[in-house]
Amino acid sequence: MSNAITLNYHIEGSDFINAGNASSQIKKVLQQLNVDPKTIKRIVVALYEAEVNVVAHAYKGDISAEITTEDITITLDDEGPGIVDIDMAMTEGYSTASPKVREMGFGAGMGLPNIKRNVDELNIQSEVKVGTKVVMKVKLS
Amino acid sequence: MKVRDIQEKLQLQLFSGGSGLDNEITGGYVSDLLSDVMGNSDSGEAWVTLQTHKNIMAIASLKELSCIIIVKGFKPEQETIDKSDEDGIPILGSDKSTFEISGELYQLIKK
Ligand SMILES: Nc1ncnc2c1ncn2[C@@H]1O[C@H](COP(=O)(O)OP(=O)(O)O)[C@@H](O)[C@H]1O
Numbered sequence: 001m002s003n004a005i006t007l008n009y010h011i012e013g014s015d016f017i018n019a020g021n022a023s024s025q026i027k028k029v030l031q032q033l034n035v036d037p038k039t040i041k042r043i044v045v046a047l048y049e050a051e052v053n054v055v056a057h058a059y060k061g062d063i064s065a066e067i068t069t070e071d072i073t074i075t076l077d078d079e080g081p082g083i084v085d086i087d088m089a090m091t092e093g094y095s096t097a098s099p100k101v102r103e104m105g106f107g108a109g110m111g112l113p114n115i116k117r118n119v120d121e122l123n124i125q126s127e128v129k130v131g132t133k134v135v136m137k138v139k140l141s
Numbered sequence: 142m143k144v145r146d147i148q149e150k151l152q153l154q155l156f157s158g159g160s161g162l163d164n165e166i167t168g169g170y171v172s173d174l175l176s177d178v179m180g181n182s183d184s185g186e187a188w189v190t191l192q193t194h195k196n197i198m199a200i201a202s203l204k205e206l207s208c209i210i211i212v213k214g215f216k217p218e219q220e221t222i223d224k225s226d227e228d229g230i231p232i233l234g235s236d237k238s239t240f241e242i243s244g245e246l247y248q249l250i251k252k
Pocket residue numbers: 049053054056057058078080081082083089090094095096097106107108109110111112113132176
């Protein structure tokens with residue numbers, strides 16, 4: 001599409017101070033585009049959780065968001081330990097987060113279920129010891 | 142009910158975000174699990190927690206919460222305070238426990 005917008009962000013593992021920055025910037029863009037507030041809320045929940053997963057579980061990653069009039073497709077591609085069993089990871093309450101991360105209130109094992117509930121399409125590919133790629137799509141109209 | 146009303150009535154300390162004292166409170170949410178708040182809170186709610194790090198402000202902003210109330214005398218970190226000032230979402234505090242603050246807050250804002 002000619003009028004597609006593409007936004008790119010970089011995430012560093014363990015950088016909790018900046019976790020949520022990409023979500024916040026994409027939220028602003030969607031508001032400027034007059035996307036329905038309820039839809040923005042869903043996108044923000046999913047994106048924040050995916051962003052935090054890179055910070056909490058991976059070494060570094062890149063986010064790209066492509067916005068067209070029909071939908072938004074967000075891809076988070078990280079270098080990290082990967083996910084051994086994706087079905088298991090999707091289970092509510094399952095978490096391998098470190099005690100330190102849990103103390104901060106992360107690591108409740110609700111992130112991937114939160115993502116799943118809020119997007120129209122979710123695709124997770126992972127290679128152990130290489131990284132994880134999360135692609136999520138939400139319809140905008 | 143505005144944030145300034147509960148600040149007065151519950152005698153809460155104002156740490157930051159004073160420009161948001163007129164934010165309207167639509168309800169409350171009590172949790173220390175960030176994904177729980179991210180997934181289940183609604184905009185306008187006052188969030189009661191013992192977490193103090195910057196991510197609580199990221200969540201409060203993204204979810205458009207009215208304010209954060211930190212319990213048990215904990216204090217927000219400097220980065221948390223800066224973001225609260227920037228975004229105009231007040232961070233309030235009390236020496237009381239989550240149980241007490243939530244009970245008092247509920248009495249104030251229940252319909
Ligand atoms: N990007 C990622 N890289 C490696 N592992 C991941 C990634 N995202 C999720 N996981 C794995 O899936 C588990 C469940 O994720 P999630 O539901 O978000 O819960 P939490 O992040 O609270 O542990 C994580 O504990 C981790 O083992």
